[in-house]
Structure formats: structure tokens, C-alpha cells
Amino acid sequence: MLDAMLSFELLRNTFYTGLLVGLIAPLLGTFIVVRRLSLIADGLSHVTLAGIAFGLFMQKKYTLLFFTPFHTGIFFAIGGAIVIENLRSIYKAFQEIAIPITLSLGVGMSVVFIALADGINTDIFAYLFGSVAAVSRSDLYVILFTSVFVIFVIIFLYKELFALSFDEEFATVSGIRAKLIHYLFIVMTALVIAASIRIVGVLLVSALMTLPVATAIRVAKSFKQTILYSIIYGEVAVITGLISGYYLEIPPGGTIVIIAAFLLGATLLAKKFYFSYKYKG
Amino acid sequence: MGQLIEVSNVSHRYDRHLVLEDVSFSIDEGAFVGLVGPNGSGKTTIIKLLLGLEKLQKGSIEAFDKPIQKFANKGHISFVSQKANSFNRGFPATAKEVVGMGLTSKIGYFKPSQKKLEYLIFEALDLVNMMEYANTNIGDLSGGQQQRVFIARAIVNKPSLLILDEPTVGVDTENVENFYKLLSDLNKQLGISLILVSHDIGSITTHVTDLLCLNKTIHYHGNPSDFESMTDEQRSQLYGHDMHTITHDH
Structure with missing residues (x-):
């Protein structure tokens, strides 16, 4: 793949995109997991699919070229994020209800737009399960911009995000503008999902945000370590998944998630053996 | 000594249920106030109003000489909640990281150096005897130790006023006494x-300088020793229903 990477720009773009999403998905995923919002990624990814399907439909019917399906996916994801956050504040006692509402609406709209755009084709397949050859240079720039934005916001608002994730009441009392940061956070989540879909696909994007974190939590000793280990696990999964996906000619989303799950299983087992050895010894 | 908080004629209702009625009191600088009352007496509501977590409906509250609606809390008032005992125990954060959360209002465009922040965190941990x-990981500490860490988080920003909502829930009796000693210090x-x-009431009267008995309205505000010398009958009249003091002998 490395030889091919040097000669094919699209493949190179895919690899760079993989490195970027392998960083930002687990980075944001750490906050998502500790805030117990893991399912939000699923809700948002399906709304993003609706946006992509809408983009494909518009391209097909009206040859709308300025906005690609990738762009409409991002717009839908941001819209979905704002809807989820509003539903969560309306249904304070049943906050998780926001997820099935947006998820089913996303799937519903996807079905309609996919059908209108003449059904499942290779484009849709690539968006569902990821693809090794789907990233244009302009898409790469959008993903690069998203990554820089997300990393910058997390560095700048790290303490605020951390305090809000641990104890919202205390954070609010300390003068943190909780509502504003919640909106910013969920919009960032939408952007990261839209960016990651190029590589892992709609159906598996939440796995890239949660599996590396689930692994890291078992071995990390602090929150900062959890973030660092999540990113390492995420990058290992993405790089090996992309390379094996390329050689086996299968969508990389599947291989990435299987490798991430394998890392989780191996870590859990290693920890179990380590402890039984430590206590026996 | 100045006044930190002035509550005047505050009433508050949730839907049609009146929880606070014409409540007035003030908190002086340097006071150690015990706010007591049975369950559902409006204690948590008054605290939420002071902390700006609940909107003021009727009456007025002044905090640090400013109406509470305009008071931007930049570390003047800090808080240890009852819920500190029911946080997500699996949260992957060290005691040090938890204490650092108390410094968020110090962090902005002109943030102090990492070294200075670390110094403040260790100073707070030392004060509550949790340095080691x-x-x-916060989840690996005992209930009493966790509560000490939460106190450290609340004082790391050097507040003028610290509000603690039922902080001894989940702390074993032996540690409760140490805990009150820490608060006195x-x-x-x-x-x-x-x-x-x-x-x-019984466990806190020996530690506080002012006692405030609340049950929808203020029933007693004054010296705890005067309150202790009252008979149960007098207290019941104050409170509006049967109330007995449980004496804690240690």
C-alpha cells in the first residue's frame, strides 16, 4: 500500500484522512464515553447518511455540483446535533429519547432520498461501510480543517469540557457556560462523525469513537492518559485496518472495527492475566 | 465584618407547590452557618438560588453586594454537593485531576502557568490531608476520602464562601467527626x-457559629447554644411539628 500511496494521490488522501480521524474520533470519543453519550454518535451518523443521500439525490436530479454529498452530510450532521441538544433539554428526565428520535428520522430520510436517487449504488455502499479510495483533495482539506478546529477547541476548553463531563452542577456553579459548551461539543461531534464516515462508514463510525476509549479506560490511570491511549489504539486500528482493507479489497470500516475490538479483547485478557499473576506472585 | 449574602423576602414555588415562603436571612463574613431542616423543607432550593442554579421568583438575594441575577461567580462562592457521593465511580480521573476542575474560572485568556496551577492543586490536597x-483514581478512594477531594476541589480557587449540601452522607461516623474538624479549620x-x-441538627450544633432552621420559612436564626438550651416543646413550636434532637456522643 505504501508504494501505491506514493503513486496515487487519492490513496494518499485516504491515508492522511485515516490518520486524522484516528486522532480526532477517539479524542472526542473519550468525552462522549465518560459523559455516557456513546449512542449519540449512532444517532448523528444516521442523520449524516440522510444528508449524504440528499446530496446524491440533488446531484442526480439537479446536477448540483457546488455542494457534494459530503458537504450536505456535514450540514445535516450539524442540524441533527442541534436537534438532539434541544430535545435533550426539552426531555430532561428522558434525555436518551433524543437518540432514537434522530436516528429513526435519519434512517427514514435516508431511505427516501436513496430511493429517489435511484437506489443503492457503489457510492452509497462506500458511505455505509467506508472506502479506501473515496477521498478527494478538497474533501481532505475539509477534514483537515475539521480536525484542526476540533483539536484547537479541545485544547482551549479542556478544563471546561472535563469539568462538565465529571460534574455538570459543580461546573455550572464555577461559572462555566454549560449550555454554550454543550452545543459546541455536539456540533464538534457531528463534524468528527461526518469526517470519519469517509473511512469507516456510517454504520461503524460510533465504534471508532467508543471502542478505543473502552480499551484505554481499562489501562489508563488518569483522564489525560485515557485520551492518549485512546488515540494510540484508534490510530493502530485505523492504520492496520486501512492497509489490510486495501490488500483484501474489502471496505476498511469492517477491518478497522474488527482490529479495534481485537485490541479491546486482548487488553482485557492481558489485564486479567497480569492481575492474577500479580496476586499469585 | 461585612455581609456576604443577604436574602430578603424570598418565596419560591415548583408548579403550585410552595417550598419557600418569605424567607429572609443574612450571612456574615467569617460565619459558619448550619442550615437545618427536615426533608422537603426547602434547604436545597435556597442553596440552588444562592448558587444561581435556580431562577429567583420572588424577593431579592444579594451576593457580595450585587443582586444575584447580576452576580457572576468567578470563584467567590464554591460548592460541595450531596451528589458528590453518587458520581460516576468509573470515571477515569485522578484526585489531582478532580481538584484541578475547581480552577476552571481561573483559566481564561490569561491563564497562570501550569506550575502555579499544580502548586494550587497540591496546596488544596495538602489542606484536606489527601496529598498521598x-x-x-477517584473511584478507588473511600467515601470519606472522596469527599475530602471534593472539598479540595471546592477550595482550590480560594472562595470566600463555601456551601456544603449534606456532605456527610456516605461518610462513616468515625470520619464524620474528622470531617467537621476539617470544616472548622x-x-x-x-x-x-x-x-x-x-x-x-444534633451533630452540627457543636461546630457551627450560627444556626438557621428552615421549614418553608425561617423558624430559628441565631446562636446554636441558645437553641440547644430550648426544650423539645419550644423547638416543636418553632418548627411547627414534632422535632427531637439526637445527641451524638463521641
């Missing part, structure tokens, strides 16, 4: 004014 657990040595919310 700085790098321990914070009050006397660091000059932090305290409001300690409790449903258990």
Missing part, C-alpha cells in the same frame, strides 16, 4: 465562610 492520594484558619446544610 494525588495520583489515585477551613473556617477559622483560612477565613472561609461556610454554609453547611444538614437534616441532622
Whole structure:
């Protein structure tokens, strides 16, 4: 793949995109997991699919070229994020209800737009399960911009995000503008999902945000370590998944998630053996 | 000594249910106030109003000479909640990281150096005798130790007023006494004014300088020793229903 990477720009773009999403998905995923919002990624990814399907439909019917399906996916994801956050504040006692509402609406709209755009084709397949050859240079720039934005916001608002994730009441009392940061956070989540879909696909994007974190939590000793280990696990999964996906000619989303799950299983087992050895010894 | 908080004629209702009725009191600088009352007496509501977590409906509250609606809390008032005991125990954060959360209002465009922040965190951990657990995961500490870490988080920003809502829930009796001693030290040595919310009058009267009995309205505000010398009958009249003091002998 490395030889091919040097000669094919699209493949190179895919690899760079993989490195970027392998960083930002687990980075944001750490906050998502500790805030117990893991399912939000699923809700948002399906709304993003609706946006992509809408983009494909518009391209097909009206040859709308300025906005690609990738762009409409991002717009839908941001819209979905704002809807989820509003539903969560309306249904304070049943906050998780926001997820099935947006998820089913996303799937519903996807079905309609996919059908209108003449059904499942290779484009849709690539968006569902990821693809090794789907990233244009302009898409790469959008993903690069998203990554820089997300990393910058997390560095700048790290303490605020951390305090809000641990104890919202205390954070609010300390003068943190909780509502504003919640909106910013969920919009960032939408952007990261839209960016990651190029590589892992709609159906598996939440796995890239949660599996590396689930692994890291078992071995990390602090929150900062959890973030660092999540990113390492995420990058290992993405790089090996992309390379094996390329050689086996299968969508990389599947291989990435299987490798991430394998890392989780191996870590859990290693920890179990380590402890039984430590206590026996 | 100045006044930190002035509550005047505050009433509050949730839907049609009146929880506070014409409540007035003030908190002086340096005071250690015990706010007591039975369950559902409006203690948590008054605290939420003071902290700006609940909107003021009727009456007025002044905090640090400013109406509470305009008061931007930049570390003047800090808080240890009852819920500190029911946080997500699996949260992957060390005691040090938890204490650092108390410094968010210090962090902005002109943030102090990392070294200075670390110094403040260790200073707070030292004050609550939790230095040796700085790098321990918060979920691995006992209830009493966790509560000490939450106190450290609340005082790391050097607040003028610290409000504690039932902080001894989940702390074993042996540690409760040490815990009150820690609060007395914070009050006397660091000059932090305290409001300690409790449903258990007996255990706090020996520690506080002012006692505030609340049951929808203020039934008693004054010296705890005067309150202790009252008969149960007098207290029941004050409270509006049967109330007995449980004496704690240690």
C-alpha cells in the first residue's frame, strides 16, 4: 500500500484522512464515553447518511455540483446535533429519547432520498461501510480543517469540557457556560462523525469513537492518559485496518472495527492475566 | 465584618407547590452557618438560588453586594454537593485531576502557568490531608476520602464562601467527626465562610457559629447554644411539628 500511496494521490488522501480521524474520533470519543453519550454518535451518523443521500439525490436530479454529498452530510450532521441538544433539554428526565428520535428520522430520510436517487449504488455502499479510495483533495482539506478546529477547541476548553463531563452542577456553579459548551461539543461531534464516515462508514463510525476509549479506560490511570491511549489504539486500528482493507479489497470500516475490538479483547485478557499473576506472585 | 449574602423576602414555588415562603436571612463574613431542616423543607432550593442554579421568583438575594441575577461567580462562592457521593465511580480521573476542575474560572485568556496551577492543586490536597492520594483514581478512594477531594476541589480557587449540601452522607461516623474538624479549620484558619446544610441538627450544633432552621420559612436564626438550651416543646413550636434532637456522643 505504501508504494501505491506514493503513486496515487487519492490513496494518499485516504491515508492522511485515516490518520486524522484516528486522532480526532477517539479524542472526542473519550468525552462522549465518560459523559455516557456513546449512542449519540449512532444517532448523528444516521442523520449524516440522510444528508449524504440528499446530496446524491440533488446531484442526480439537479446536477448540483457546488455542494457534494459530503458537504450536505456535514450540514445535516450539524442540524441533527442541534436537534438532539434541544430535545435533550426539552426531555430532561428522558434525555436518551433524543437518540432514537434522530436516528429513526435519519434512517427514514435516508431511505427516501436513496430511493429517489435511484437506489443503492457503489457510492452509497462506500458511505455505509467506508472506502479506501473515496477521498478527494478538497474533501481532505475539509477534514483537515475539521480536525484542526476540533483539536484547537479541545485544547482551549479542556478544563471546561472535563469539568462538565465529571460534574455538570459543580461546573455550572464555577461559572462555566454549560449550555454554550454543550452545543459546541455536539456540533464538534457531528463534524468528527461526518469526517470519519469517509473511512469507516456510517454504520461503524460510533465504534471508532467508543471502542478505543473502552480499551484505554481499562489501562489508563488518569483522564489525560485515557485520551492518549485512546488515540494510540484508534490510530493502530485505523492504520492496520486501512492497509489490510486495501490488500483484501474489502471496505476498511469492517477491518478497522474488527482490529479495534481485537485490541479491546486482548487488553482485557492481558489485564486479567497480569492481575492474577500479580496476586499469585 | 461585612455581609456576604443577604436574602430578603424570598418565596419560591415548583408548579403550585410552595417550598419557600418569605424567607429572609443574612450571612456574615467569617460565619459558619448550619442550615437545618427536615426533608422537603426547602434547604436545597435556597442553596440552588444562592448558587444561581435556580431562577429567583420572588424577593431579592444579594451576593457580595450585587443582586444575584447580576452576580457572576468567578470563584467567590464554591460548592460541595450531596451528589458528590453518587458520581460516576468509573470515571477515569485522578484526585489531582478532580481538584484541578475547581480552577476552571481561573483559566481564561490569561491563564497562570501550569506550575502555579499544580502548586494550587497540591496546596488544596495538602489542606484536606489527601496529598498521598494525588495520583489515585477517584473511584478507588473511600467515601470519606472522596469527599475530602471534593472539598479540595471546592477550595482550590480560594472562595470566600463555601456551601456544603449534606456532605456527610456516605461518610462513616468515625470520619464524620474528622470531617467537621476539617470544616472548622477551613473556617477559622483560612477565613472561609461556610454554609453547611444538614437534616441532622444534633451533630452540627457543636461546630457551627450560627444556626438557621428552615421549614418553608425561617423558624430559628441565631446562636446554636441558645437553641440547644430550648426544650423539645419550644423547638416543636418553632418548627411547627414534632422535632427531637439526637445527641451524638463521641
